[in-house]
Amino acid sequence: MKIKQIDIYAIHLPLVEPFVISYDSYDTMPSIIIKMTTDTGIVGYGESVPDDHVTGESWESTYAVLKHQLAPAMIGENPLEFEKIHDRMNRIIRDVPAAKAAIDIACFDIAGKALQVPVYQLIGGRFHQKFPITHVLSIGSPEKMANEAAERVAMGYRSFKMKVGTEVMKDVARIQAVRERVGADIAIRVDVNQGWVNAATTLRGVRALESLDIDWLEQPVKADDIDGMVEVKSKTWIPLMIDEGLHGVKEMREIIAKRAADKVNIKLMKCGGIYPAMKLANMAEMAGIECQVGSMVESSVGSAAGFHVAFSKKIMTSVELTGPLKFSKDIGDLHYDVPFIELNEQPGLGVNVDESILEELCKFKDVVKG
Structure with missing residues:
Protein backbone atom coordinates (compact mmCIF):
# COMPACT_ATOMS: atom_id res chain seq x y z
CA MET A 1 0.00 0.00 0.00
CA PRO A 118 -9.35 1.42 16.08
CA VAL A 119 -6.09 3.37 16.32
CA TYR A 120 -5.77 2.59 20.03
CA GLN A 121 -5.34 -1.09 19.13
CA LEU A 122 -2.23 -0.14 17.14
CA ILE A 123 -0.52 1.55 20.11
CA GLY A 124 -1.12 -0.76 23.04
CA GLY A 125 -4.83 -1.50 23.09
CA ARG A 126 -7.55 0.15 25.10
CA PHE A 127 -6.79 0.63 28.80
CA HIS A 128 -9.31 3.30 29.87
CA GLN A 129 -13.03 2.88 29.22
CA LYS A 130 -13.92 6.56 29.57
CA PHE A 131 -12.52 9.90 30.72
CA PRO A 132 -14.31 12.77 32.42
CA ILE A 133 -14.38 15.93 30.32
CA THR A 134 -12.73 18.99 31.82
CA HIS A 135 -14.39 22.26 30.83
CA VAL A 136 -11.98 25.06 29.93
CA LEU A 137 -12.80 28.52 31.28
CA SER A 138 -11.42 31.33 29.10
CA ILE A 139 -9.99 34.39 30.82
CA GLY A 140 -12.73 36.78 31.93
CA SER A 141 -13.81 38.72 34.98
CA PRO A 142 -14.03 36.75 38.25
CA GLU A 143 -17.81 37.00 38.11
CA LYS A 144 -18.05 35.83 34.50
CA MET A 145 -15.77 32.85 35.09
CA ALA A 146 -17.60 31.89 38.28
CA ASN A 147 -20.99 32.11 36.55
CA GLU A 148 -19.83 29.95 33.65
CA ALA A 149 -18.40 27.39 36.08
CA ALA A 150 -21.68 27.22 38.01
CA GLU A 151 -23.60 26.68 34.76
CA ARG A 152 -21.30 23.81 33.78
CA VAL A 153 -21.57 22.17 37.20
CA ALA A 154 -25.34 22.15 36.69
CA MET A 155 -24.71 20.32 33.40
CA GLY A 156 -22.71 17.62 35.18
CA TYR A 157 -19.11 18.78 34.87
CA ARG A 158 -16.86 17.96 37.83
CA SER A 159 -13.59 19.57 36.77
CA PHE A 160 -12.41 22.87 35.28
CA LYS A 161 -9.27 24.13 33.64
CA MET A 162 -9.01 27.85 34.35
CA LYS A 163 -7.11 29.96 31.84
CA VAL A 164 -5.23 32.75 33.61
CA GLY A 165 -1.90 34.49 33.04
CA THR A 166 -2.47 38.23 33.34
CA GLU A 167 -1.58 40.09 36.55
CA VAL A 168 -0.94 37.48 39.20
CA MET A 169 -3.19 38.81 41.98
CA LYS A 170 -6.03 39.49 39.54
CA ASP A 171 -5.67 35.85 38.47
CA VAL A 172 -5.82 34.78 42.11
CA ALA A 173 -9.11 36.70 42.45
CA ARG A 174 -10.50 34.80 39.45
CA ILE A 175 -9.55 31.45 40.95
CA GLN A 176 -10.95 32.38 44.36
CA ALA A 177 -14.25 33.42 42.78
CA VAL A 178 -14.63 30.11 40.95
CA ARG A 179 -13.72 28.05 44.01
CA GLU A 180 -16.26 29.94 46.16
CA ARG A 181 -18.97 29.42 43.55
CA VAL A 182 -18.48 25.70 42.78
CA GLY A 183 -17.56 24.48 46.27
CA ALA A 184 -14.85 22.19 47.56
CA ASP A 185 -15.74 19.00 45.67
CA ILE A 186 -15.10 20.29 42.14
CA ALA A 187 -11.61 19.89 40.66
CA ILE A 188 -9.88 23.09 39.55
CA ARG A 189 -6.74 23.07 37.40
CA VAL A 190 -5.01 26.40 36.74
CA ASP A 191 -3.26 27.03 33.41
CA VAL A 192 -1.09 30.14 33.32
CA ASN A 193 0.24 29.64 29.75
CA GLN A 194 3.60 31.18 30.77
CA GLY A 195 1.83 34.38 31.85
CA TRP A 196 3.49 34.76 35.27
CA VAL A 197 6.85 34.70 33.47
CA ASN A 198 9.23 33.75 36.29
CA ALA A 199 9.53 31.89 39.59
CA ALA A 200 9.37 34.99 41.80
CA THR A 201 6.00 36.14 40.44
CA THR A 202 4.69 32.58 40.41
CA LEU A 203 5.58 32.02 44.07
CA ARG A 204 3.62 35.14 44.99
CA GLY A 205 0.56 33.63 43.36
CA VAL A 206 1.23 30.15 44.76
CA ARG A 207 1.19 31.41 48.34
CA ALA A 208 -2.29 32.82 47.79
CA LEU A 209 -3.53 29.62 46.13
CA GLU A 210 -2.34 27.02 48.61
CA SER A 211 -5.57 27.21 50.62
CA LEU A 212 -7.79 26.69 47.55
CA ASP A 213 -7.08 22.97 46.96
CA ILE A 214 -5.90 23.33 43.36
CA ASP A 215 -5.40 20.06 41.45
CA TRP A 216 -2.35 21.44 39.70
CA LEU A 217 -0.70 24.59 38.36
CA GLU A 218 0.27 24.45 34.69
CA GLN A 219 3.18 26.23 33.01
CA PRO A 220 3.38 29.40 35.13
CA VAL A 221 6.85 30.40 33.87
CA LYS A 222 8.31 30.85 30.40
CA ALA A 223 8.54 27.68 28.35
CA ASP A 224 12.34 27.48 28.31
CA ASP A 225 12.72 28.19 32.04
CA ILE A 226 12.96 24.62 33.29
CA ASP A 227 15.01 25.80 36.27
CA GLY A 228 12.21 28.19 37.18
CA MET A 229 9.83 25.21 37.32
CA VAL A 230 12.31 23.41 39.57
CA GLU A 231 12.41 26.38 41.96
CA VAL A 232 8.62 26.68 42.14
CA LYS A 233 8.22 22.92 42.62
CA SER A 234 10.67 22.96 45.53
CA LYS A 235 8.66 25.64 47.37
CA THR A 236 5.05 24.48 47.05
CA TRP A 237 2.97 21.35 47.57
CA ILE A 238 0.69 22.28 44.65
CA PRO A 239 1.51 19.80 41.84
CA LEU A 240 3.16 21.41 38.81
CA MET A 241 2.47 20.51 35.19
CA ILE A 242 4.70 21.40 32.24
CA ASP A 243 3.01 22.18 28.93
CA GLU A 244 4.74 24.65 26.60
CA GLY A 245 8.08 23.61 28.14
CA LEU A 246 7.71 20.08 26.70
CA HIS A 247 7.93 19.47 22.99
CA GLY A 248 9.99 16.36 22.42
CA VAL A 249 12.55 13.95 23.78
CA LYS A 250 15.17 16.64 24.52
CA GLU A 251 12.91 18.51 26.93
CA MET A 252 11.56 15.33 28.48
CA ARG A 253 15.09 14.21 29.33
CA GLU A 254 15.77 17.50 31.12
CA ILE A 255 12.42 17.46 32.95
CA ILE A 256 13.13 13.94 34.21
CA ALA A 257 16.75 14.67 35.14
CA LYS A 258 15.85 17.81 37.12
CA ARG A 259 12.54 16.48 38.46
CA ALA A 260 11.05 19.71 37.18
CA ALA A 261 7.38 18.70 37.18
CA ASP A 262 4.88 16.34 38.75
CA LYS A 263 2.90 16.04 35.52
CA VAL A 264 3.45 16.64 31.82
CA ASN A 265 0.97 17.80 29.21
CA ILE A 266 1.61 15.93 25.97
CA LYS A 267 0.07 17.51 22.88
CA LEU A 268 0.23 15.92 19.47
CA MET A 269 0.74 19.32 17.86
CA LYS A 270 3.81 20.01 20.01
CA CYS A 271 5.56 16.67 19.49
CA GLY A 272 4.62 15.69 15.94
CA GLY A 273 1.68 13.32 16.24
CA ILE A 274 0.63 9.98 17.71
CA TYR A 275 3.90 8.11 17.22
CA PRO A 276 6.17 10.61 19.03
CA ALA A 277 3.49 11.19 21.70
CA MET A 278 3.69 7.51 22.65
CA LYS A 279 7.47 7.79 22.99
CA LEU A 280 7.08 10.70 25.41
CA ALA A 281 4.45 8.82 27.39
CA ASN A 282 6.78 5.83 27.72
CA MET A 283 9.61 8.07 28.96
CA ALA A 284 7.31 9.70 31.51
CA GLU A 285 6.04 6.33 32.64
CA MET A 286 9.56 5.09 33.32
CA ALA A 287 10.20 8.21 35.41
CA GLY A 288 6.93 7.95 37.33
CA ILE A 289 5.53 11.21 35.93
CA GLU A 290 1.80 11.33 35.25
CA CYS A 291 0.65 12.44 31.81
CA GLN A 292 -2.22 14.32 30.26
CA VAL A 293 -3.10 14.63 26.59
CA GLY A 294 -3.86 18.27 26.07
CA SER A 295 -5.67 20.30 23.45
CA MET A 296 -4.73 22.91 20.89
CA VAL A 297 -8.46 23.27 20.18
CA GLU A 298 -8.49 20.76 17.34
CA SER A 299 -11.49 19.57 15.35
CA SER A 300 -12.90 16.06 15.70
CA VAL A 301 -9.96 14.72 13.67
CA GLY A 302 -7.10 15.98 15.86
CA SER A 303 -9.09 15.52 19.07
CA ALA A 304 -9.86 11.89 18.24
CA ALA A 305 -6.17 11.26 17.59
CA GLY A 306 -5.31 12.59 21.04
CA PHE A 307 -8.02 10.51 22.67
CA HIS A 308 -6.64 7.31 21.12
CA VAL A 309 -3.27 8.05 22.74
CA ALA A 310 -4.89 8.82 26.10
CA PHE A 311 -7.12 5.74 26.12
CA SER A 312 -4.21 3.39 25.40
CA LYS A 313 -1.88 4.30 28.31
CA LYS A 314 -2.28 3.70 32.03
CA ILE A 315 0.01 6.65 32.81
CA MET A 316 -2.53 8.99 31.16
CA THR A 317 -4.63 10.24 34.06
CA SER A 318 -6.49 13.13 32.39
CA VAL A 319 -7.44 14.57 29.00
CA GLU A 320 -8.50 18.05 27.93
CA LEU A 321 -9.52 17.56 24.32
CA THR A 322 -12.64 19.69 24.17
CA GLY A 323 -12.17 21.48 20.85
CA PRO A 324 -15.27 20.02 19.14
CA LEU A 325 -17.45 21.23 22.03
CA LYS A 326 -16.29 24.79 21.37
CA PHE A 327 -17.18 24.90 17.67
CA SER A 328 -20.48 25.99 16.21
CA LYS A 329 -19.61 23.85 13.17
CA ASP A 330 -17.15 20.95 13.01
CA ILE A 331 -15.89 18.85 10.11
CA GLY A 332 -16.28 15.56 11.99
CA ASP A 333 -18.61 13.70 14.33
CA LEU A 334 -16.56 12.87 17.43
CA HIS A 335 -19.19 12.10 20.06
CA TYR A 336 -19.10 13.37 23.64
CA ASP A 337 -21.40 11.94 26.28
CA VAL A 338 -21.08 15.00 28.53
CA PRO A 339 -19.55 15.00 31.07
CA PHE A 340 -17.62 11.98 29.71
CA ILE A 341 -15.98 10.84 26.49
CA GLU A 342 -16.06 7.22 25.34
CA LEU A 343 -14.40 6.24 22.08
CA ASN A 344 -16.25 4.05 19.59
CA GLU A 345 -14.83 0.87 18.07
CA GLN A 346 -14.81 1.99 14.44
CA PRO A 347 -11.59 1.42 12.46
CA GLY A 348 -9.00 4.18 12.34
CA LEU A 349 -9.78 7.40 14.19
CA GLY A 350 -13.47 6.51 14.29
CA VAL A 351 -14.44 9.92 12.87
CA ASN A 352 -16.57 10.49 9.79
CA VAL A 353 -15.56 13.68 8.00
Missing part, protein backbone atom coordinates in the same frame (compact mmCIF):
# COMPACT_ATOMS: atom_id res chain seq x y z
CA LYS A 2 1.36 3.41 -1.01
CA ILE A 3 0.31 7.02 -0.51
CA LYS A 4 -1.08 8.25 -3.82
CA GLN A 5 -2.53 11.71 -3.13
CA ILE A 6 -2.74 14.32 -0.36
CA ASP A 7 -5.36 17.07 -0.38
CA ILE A 8 -4.52 20.02 1.87
CA TYR A 9 -7.32 22.25 3.26
CA ALA A 10 -6.67 25.51 5.12
CA ILE A 11 -9.78 26.11 7.21
CA HIS A 12 -11.15 28.32 9.97
CA LEU A 13 -13.31 26.54 12.54
CA PRO A 14 -16.04 28.85 13.94
CA LEU A 15 -16.11 29.11 17.73
CA VAL A 16 -19.32 29.46 19.73
CA GLU A 17 -17.65 32.25 21.71
CA PRO A 18 -14.13 33.76 21.70
CA PHE A 19 -11.40 31.63 23.26
CA VAL A 20 -9.22 33.86 25.44
CA ILE A 21 -5.85 32.83 26.91
CA SER A 22 -2.88 34.76 28.29
CA TYR A 23 -1.24 35.54 24.96
CA ASP A 24 -4.11 35.74 22.46
CA SER A 25 -7.85 35.74 21.76
CA TYR A 26 -9.47 33.66 19.01
CA ASP A 27 -12.81 34.23 17.27
CA THR A 28 -12.16 31.28 14.94
CA MET A 29 -9.58 28.51 15.15
CA PRO A 30 -7.21 28.23 12.17
CA SER A 31 -6.54 24.61 11.21
CA ILE A 32 -5.00 22.61 8.37
CA ILE A 33 -6.78 19.37 7.40
CA ILE A 34 -5.19 16.81 5.11
CA LYS A 35 -6.96 14.04 3.23
CA MET A 36 -4.53 11.23 2.41
CA THR A 37 -5.51 8.66 -0.24
CA THR A 38 -3.69 5.39 -0.92
CA ASP A 39 -3.39 3.38 -4.11
CA THR A 40 -5.82 0.89 -2.55
CA GLY A 41 -8.49 3.56 -2.17
CA ILE A 42 -8.27 3.93 1.63
CA VAL A 43 -8.64 7.52 2.84
CA GLY A 44 -7.20 8.89 6.09
CA TYR A 45 -7.53 12.33 7.64
CA GLY A 46 -5.00 14.32 9.62
CA GLU A 47 -4.95 17.72 11.25
CA SER A 48 -2.48 20.44 12.12
CA VAL A 49 -3.31 23.24 14.56
CA PRO A 50 -0.13 25.31 14.76
CA ASP A 51 0.45 28.10 17.26
CA ASP A 52 3.09 30.80 16.87
CA HIS A 53 3.57 30.93 20.66
CA VAL A 54 3.67 27.17 21.31
CA THR A 55 4.84 25.20 18.27
CA GLY A 56 6.66 28.06 16.57
CA GLU A 57 4.55 27.67 13.43
CA SER A 58 1.92 29.88 11.86
CA TRP A 59 -1.15 28.75 9.95
CA GLU A 60 0.35 30.07 6.72
CA SER A 61 3.82 28.56 7.24
CA THR A 62 2.34 25.17 8.12
CA TYR A 63 0.30 25.13 4.94
CA ALA A 64 3.40 26.00 2.91
CA VAL A 65 5.55 23.33 4.59
CA LEU A 66 2.91 20.67 3.93
CA LYS A 67 2.33 21.77 0.35
CA HIS A 68 5.94 22.18 -0.75
CA GLN A 69 7.95 19.82 1.45
CA LEU A 70 6.21 17.18 3.51
CA ALA A 71 3.27 16.13 1.32
CA PRO A 72 5.34 15.67 -1.88
CA ALA A 73 7.85 13.56 0.07
CA MET A 74 5.10 11.25 1.31
CA ILE A 75 3.88 10.26 -2.15
CA GLY A 76 4.84 6.63 -2.75
CA GLU A 77 5.55 5.90 0.93
CA ASN A 78 3.83 3.14 2.89
CA PRO A 79 1.60 4.86 5.51
CA LEU A 80 1.95 1.88 7.88
CA GLU A 81 5.70 2.42 8.27
CA PHE A 82 5.48 5.04 11.02
CA GLU A 83 9.15 5.05 12.00
CA LYS A 84 10.24 5.51 8.40
CA ILE A 85 7.61 8.23 7.81
CA HIS A 86 8.89 10.25 10.76
CA ASP A 87 12.53 9.69 9.84
CA ARG A 88 11.82 10.94 6.33
CA MET A 89 10.01 14.04 7.62
CA ASN A 90 12.77 14.79 10.14
CA ARG A 91 15.44 14.57 7.45
CA ILE A 92 13.48 16.98 5.25
CA ILE A 93 12.87 19.71 7.83
CA ARG A 94 13.67 20.32 11.48
CA ASP A 95 10.97 20.90 14.09
CA VAL A 96 7.54 21.98 12.61
CA PRO A 97 5.75 19.46 14.85
CA ALA A 98 2.19 20.53 14.02
CA ALA A 99 2.82 20.08 10.29
CA LYS A 100 4.26 16.62 10.91
CA ALA A 101 1.33 15.74 13.17
CA ALA A 102 -1.10 16.08 10.25
CA ILE A 103 0.85 13.48 8.24
CA ASP A 104 1.24 11.20 11.27
CA ILE A 105 -2.46 11.25 12.18
CA ALA A 106 -3.59 10.55 8.61
CA CYS A 107 -1.21 7.57 8.43
CA PHE A 108 -2.63 6.11 11.65
CA ASP A 109 -6.19 6.65 10.38
CA ILE A 110 -5.30 4.72 7.23
CA ALA A 111 -3.53 1.96 9.17
CA GLY A 112 -6.53 1.41 11.42
CA LYS A 113 -8.89 1.30 8.46
CA ALA A 114 -6.62 -1.06 6.53
CA LEU A 115 -6.38 -3.45 9.48
CA GLN A 116 -10.02 -2.87 10.54
CA VAL A 117 -9.13 -1.84 14.11
CA ASP A 354 -18.26 15.73 6.28
CA GLU A 355 -16.51 16.93 3.15
CA SER A 356 -19.25 19.43 2.36
CA ILE A 357 -18.51 21.24 5.64
CA LEU A 358 -14.77 20.89 5.01
CA GLU A 359 -15.22 22.65 1.66
CA GLU A 360 -17.48 25.28 3.22
CA LEU A 361 -14.91 26.21 5.89
CA CYS A 362 -11.98 26.03 3.47
CA LYS A 363 -10.08 29.26 2.74
CA PHE A 364 -7.70 27.71 0.22
CA LYS A 365 -6.75 24.22 -0.94
CA ASP A 366 -4.05 22.32 -2.82
CA VAL A 367 -3.71 18.76 -4.09
CA VAL A 368 -0.38 16.90 -4.16
CA LYS A 369 -0.32 13.83 -6.43
CA GLY A 370 2.16 11.18 -7.42
